[in-house]
Amino acid sequence: MSSATFSEDGMTAPRRGTRWHILVFLAPAFIVYSAVMILPLIETLRLSLYNTVDGQPAFVGLANFQVLFGNERWAADFWRALKNNFVFFAIHMLIQNPLGIALAAMLSIPKLRLATFYRTAIFLPTILSFVIVGFIWKLILSPIWGITPFFMDLVGLKWMFGPWLGKPGSALITVSLISVWQNVGIPMMLIYAALLNIPDEVIEAAECDGITGWSQFWKIKLPLVLPAIGMVSILTFVGNFNAFDLIYTVQGALAGPDGSTDILGTLLYRTFFGFQLQLGDRSMGATIATVMFLIILAGVSLYLFGIQRRVRRYQF
Amino acid sequence: MTRTTLICSTLKGLLLASSILGSAGLAHAEDVTLTIESWRNDDLAIWQEKLIPAFEAKNPGIKVVFAPTAPTEYNAALNAKLDAGSAGDLVTCRPFDASLELYNKKHLADLSGLAGMENFSPVARAAWTTDDGAATFCVPMASVIHGFIYNMEAFEKLGIAIPATEADFFAALDKIKADGTYIPLAMGTKDLWEAATMGYQNIGPTYWKGEEGRAALIKGEQKLTDAGWVEPYKVLAKWKDYLGDGFEAQTYPDSQNLFTLGRAAIYPAGSWEIGLFNTQAEFKMGAFPPPVKTAGDSCYISDHNDIGVGLNAKSAHPEEAKALLSWIASPEFADIYANSLPGFFSLNSTPVKMADPLAQEFVSWREKCKPTIRSTYQILSRGTPNLENETWVESANVINGTDTPDVAAEKLQKGLDSWYKPAK
Numbered sequence: 001m002s003s004a005t006f007s008e009d010g011m012t013a014p015r016r017g018t019r020w021h022i023l024v025f026l027a028p029a030f031i032v033y034s035a036v037m038i039l040p041l042i043e044t045l046r047l048s049l050y051n052t053v054d055g056q057p058a059f060v061g062l063a064n065f066q067v068l069f070g071n072e073r074w075a076a077d078f079w080r081a082l083k084n085n086f087v088f089f090a091i092h093m094l095i096q097n098p099l100g101i102a103l104a105a106m107l108s109i110p111k112l113r114l115a116t117f118y119r120t121a122i123f124l125p126t127i128l129s130f131v132i133v134g135f136i137w138k139l140i141l142s143p144i145w146g147i148t149p150f151f152m153d154l155v156g157l158k159w160m161f162g163p164w165l166g167k168p169g170s171a172l173i174t175v176s177l178i179s180v181w182q183n184v185g186i187p188m189m190l191i192y193a194a195l196l197n198i199p200d201e202v203i204e205a206a207e208c209d210g211i212t213g214w215s216q217f218w219k220i221k222l223p224l225v226l227p228a229i230g231m232v233s234i235l236t237f238v239g240n241f242n243a244f245d246l247i248y249t250v251q252g253a254l255a256g257p258d259g260s261t262d263i264l265g266t267l268l269y270r271t272f273f274g275f276q277l278q279l280g281d282r283s284m285g286a287t288i289a290t291v292m293f294l295i296i297l298a299g300v301s302l303y304l305f306g307i308q309r310r311v312r313r314y315q316f
Numbered sequence: 317m318t319r320t321t322l323i324c325s326t327l328k329g330l331l332l333a334s335s336i337l338g339s340a341g342l343a344h345a346e347d348v349t350l351t352i353e354s355w356r357n358d359d360l361a362i363w364q365e366k367l368i369p370a371f372e373a374k375n376p377g378i379k380v381v382f383a384p385t386a387p388t389e390y391n392a393a394l395n396a397k398l399d400a401g402s403a404g405d406l407v408t409c410r411p412f413d414a415s416l417e418l419y420n421k422k423h424l425a426d427l428s429g430l431a432g433m434e435n436f437s438p439v440a441r442a443a444w445t446t447d448d449g450a451a452t453f454c455v456p457m458a459s460v461i462h463g464f465i466y467n468m469e470a471f472e473k474l475g476i477a478i479p480a481t482e483a484d485f486f487a488a489l490d491k492i493k494a495d496g497t498y499i500p501l502a503m504g505t506k507d508l509w510e511a512a513t514m515g516y517q518n519i520g521p522t523y524w525k526g527e528e529g530r531a532a533l534i535k536g537e538q539k540l541t542d543a544g545w546v547e548p549y550k551v552l553a554k555w556k557d558y559l560g561d562g563f564e565a566q567t568y569p570d571s572q573n574l575f576t577l578g579r580a581a582i583y584p585a586g587s588w589e590i591g592l593f594n595t596q597a598e599f600k601m602g603a604f605p606p607p608v609k610t611a612g613d614s615c616y617i618s619d620h621n622d623i624g625v626g627l628n629a630k631s632a633h634p635e636e637a638k639a640l641l642s643w644i645a646s647p648e649f650a651d652i653y654a655n656s657l658p659g660f661f662s663l664n665s666t667p668v669k670m671a672d673p674l675a676q677e678f679v680s681w682r683e684k685c686k687p688t689i690r691s692t693y694q695i696l697s698r699g700t701p702n703l704e705n706e707t708w709v710e711s712a713n714v715i716n717g718t719d720t721p722d723v724a725a726e727k728l729q730k731g732l733d734s735w736y737k738p739a740k
Contacts, residue, residue, distance in 0.1 A: 072734075073701055141565065142570065143566065144573075163565030166504075166563070166566070167564050167716075252388075252507060254508055254708060256508045256712060257506070257564065257718070258709060258712070258713050259709060274392055275388075275391075276388075276704055277410075277413060278697070279413075280392060280395060281700070
């Protein structure tokens with residue numbers, strides 16, 4: 001009570017001056033973020049509207065986009081990269097995320113022994129560098145020195161082995177699965193945390209109502225972790241459409257064979273920085289970067305306005 | 317008052333001290349440090365142990381730092397550094413357009429009048445000269461020659477003679493395959509460029525008649541769909557059966573290891589492999605030039621200008637840098653370089669005696685075969701799609717069986733036609 005009276009007294013005190021400290025405290029983050037994120041982004045968007053005309057940088061409006069979508073070659077490269085990118089994303093959504101949920105559900109079983117060990121082991125690849133992951137898997141899958149043909153031979157499956165990374169039909173799937181192997185720890189951890197957040201009372205109430213086992217997972221736990229799954233999906237989307245490093249380390253900048261693993265990131269790299277005899281084209285590179293930005297923006301907006309608002313959240 | 321004098325004397329003391337320190341540092345500051353940008357990681361030891369000491373001994377006051385970056389990142393990194401003004405004084409030049417572009421952007425200085433440039437023939441300078449021949453902007457350093465390196469023990473054991481013609485070559489491959497001890501050809505398509513560089517550009521000149529075909533292609537008198545340009549692809553397609561298991565996923569280091577471990581008999585090579593192979597292979601190696609189509613045909617080799625050195629136009633020490641460039645153009649450099657790096661042949665007009673027998677074998681082809689350079693490098697890789705990159709992809713496709721030779725050639729020609737208009 002005494003504090004309440006005190007604050008009532010405070011109401012009559014003279015109006016506080018401008019609260020500078022708010023600006024001061026915000027400034028470092030704002031300045032750093034603007035300098036390393038906002039300004040380069042704006043510069044990229046601006047660059048996509050410029051090109052070199054007669055040796056001079058000139059404003060060309062949407063001409064770069066016209067080339068990207070209108071020129072037969074550019075359009076073919078772009079659509080192929082976009083298609084591959086969707087395949088890359090689909091494999092992550094269909095394998096990585098369900099696998100992550102399943103692993104999280106298994107880890108959250110109270111009776112499971114060595115849970116900490118499994119959790120660490122599965123999460124470990126996530127903190128490895130892409131370069132290491134790419135190199136390790138290239139060796140594992142190598143038809144010459146790899147251990148895969150040897151192990152498959154042990155179980156009599158040698159006939160199924162192929163130079164997967166070198167065949168246009170299987171290369172993209174193989175690279176996607178390597179990426180899944182590396183990143184499955186992230187959805188697992190996020191969903192595991194969400195599962196642990198479900199109060200015991202809810203589970204006990206469900207058990208009282210006779211809902212146990214599988215039906216408990218489907219009817220009680222899954223709906224409660226849906227917001228986390230939504231977040232994982234959007235992280236996967238952004239991560240996949242920004243992906244570049246793994247493809248670059250495993251398949252090189254030309255994303256072979258026959259461009260079958262070329263995704264937007266590698267196309268952007270080749271265009272912007274050039275490759276071997278190909279010189280970098282900054283304007284077209286920025287144009288591709290802008291399109292990538294718009295694709296990701298569209299995806300995230302779709303999620304934010306279309307899905308996230310409809311997901312029901314439960315307060316415990 | 318006393319306090320002011322005190323301050324004054326302290327200041328004087330400080331000034332004195334700093335001037336002494338300054339003059340002590342002066343002698344040191346006279347040393348000019350030149351930095352060389354390069355993609356040749358592998359040459360670091362040779363520069364540090366042999367070339368730089370030899371130069372520094374003759375040119376006191378100039379220190380040289382050799383600063384290589386990864387080959388695949390070199391062009392992009394160099395362009396960015398030059399644009400930002402942070403590149404080294406000397407720049408190792410890729411042949412043809414990549415460097416020409418740097419010259420046109422005024423990143424590289426004109427070196428036409430450099431002392432020592434007269435040591436190089438116009439052909440040697442061609443890779444770093446403007447289209448009109450007016451200016452040369454890099455000192456030619458080395459070229460590489462394509463051919464095949466073979467395992468001598470394997471050839472002796474199986475009783476195979478060095479194949480001189482295409483038919484001999486495939487007969488030899490059949491024999492090695494039938495025996496089964498060795499993989500006939502050590503080459504993979506995973507890294508794409510192996511198929512193009514060690515395959516297409518290696519055997520190709522025999523079919524398109526070297527410089528003759530290359531010049532005709534640039535003039536627009538020949539097309540990539542003409543017989544001379546498709547035939548090497550038809551031959552490459554036949555290589556498929558002689559490559560190792562899973563060659564589609566075999567990388568360049570895999571191929572090198574297969575050969576040096578003695579598991580493969582023939583390695584489609586560039587001469588730059590000689591240094592590494594000499595240290596790694598425990599068997600005797602020999603080399604033969606690309607086989608000709610029918611006996612008696614004149615042979616052609618790819619003797620490709622590969623490395624040059626240019627002067628960064630924004631260098632703070634152009635005079636010192638020119639002294640280094642003149643030395644690089646001297647026969648002395650050619651001798652040290654070519655013998656420390658067997659397989660990188662000097663372009664200097666003064667012939668260098670090679671101590672390495674394998675390197676000597678490669679360089680001897682210059683006398684009997686007609687040299688040419690890789691077909692895609694001059695002028696034809698200026699546009700988008702880039703002909704060199706496309707050739708990588710299509711050469712791998714042909715060997716993998718993804719595309720037939722005719723389809724591959726058509727794709728390449730179509731890509732070239734989309735931007736290249738030959739001068740009429």
